[in-house]
Amino acid sequence: MKTKMLVLLLFATFILTDAVEVTNEDPLVSYLLTRIEQLESKIMVKPNTINTNEIAKKSTEQHAIVSAASNDKCACPPAGVVNYVRWGNSTCPYGAVTVYSGVVAGSWYDHQGAAVDPLCLPHNPQYLKYRSGYNGGAYLYGAEYELGGPLDHSHQRNIPCAVCQANSRTTSLMIPSRYECPPGWTREYYGYLMAGHYGHKAATQHICVDKSLEQITGSGGDTNGKLFYTVEAQCNQFIPCSDKELTCAVCTK
Ligand SMILES: [Ca+2]
Numbered sequence: 001m002k003t004k005m006l007v008l009l010l011f012a013t014f015i016l017t018d019a020v021e022v023t024n025e026d027p028l029v030s031y032l033l034t035r036i037e038q039l040e041s042k043i044m045v046k047p048n049t050i051n052t053n054e055i056a057k058k059s060t061e062q063h064a065i066v067s068a069a070s071n072d073k074c075a076c077p078p079a080g081v082v083n084y085v086r087w088g089n090s091t092c093p094y095g096a097v098t099v100y101s102g103v104v105a106g107s108w109y110d111h112q113g114a115a116v117d118p119l120c121l122p123h124n125p126q127y128l129k130y131r132s133g134y135n136g137g138a139y140l141y142g143a144e145y146e147l148g149g150p151l152d153h154s155h156q157r158n159i160p161c162a163v164c165q166a167n168s169r170t171t172s173l174m175i176p177s178r179y180e181c182p183p184g185w186t187r188e189y190y191g192y193l194m195a196g197h198y199g200h201k202a203a204t205q206h207i208c209v210d211k212s213l214e215q216i217t218g219s220g221g222d223t224n225g226k227l228f229y230t231v232e233a234q235c236n237q238f239i240p241c242s243d244k245e246l247t248c249a250v251c252t253k
């Protein structure tokens, strides 16, 4: 009974005081310390596995970005977005985002007072207030290629289009008669310069049509509408001229 009391007293002292002194000379303590060191060496990352050069480089880069931002000089790629229409193709080039794809439409080729601009019309129009029946005013028609020679395979076909978004660019440019872009510019697509027929009443605009001359499936009928012809430069007004079909390129920067 006395022994039991003594053990209980010692145990209570150990719990309550938290001041039990141990020394490295104690074999149990010594063993435990050795095991702890072994475990620590296993879980700790060895210093020579850290690429200090890489850390220093990243730190310098981060410092440069923060420093440039604080000086209002951006060290990142130029911010910006530019949109353009890819006529004659329903998809956008690699690297650009397709905002939507659609069909080329515009005024009737022989209407006096027609609108000149071609539109890339989405496949799913939305309407607000409307009055049924054709009530006069401005009319929209599908657009056809009017082509011959080596491009005859697309003659009378209707034309698809896509509206594209090029990121990290600030400007776009259509260059007539060139299928390459100037140095420093990115070529988005290239193809043939097209416009309306000189003998038709409706005025038109030049557009750059993708060289693929994509066509809308099943549109081979001669239904007319807004018409697009290739362009040739006449030799009477000091311009570079040829009877060859002119090319074009759409470039961004
Ligand atoms: Ca057609």
Ligand SMILES: [Ca+2]
Residues within 6 Å of the ligand: 144, 145, 146, 156, 222, 223, 224
């Ligand atoms: Ca036609």
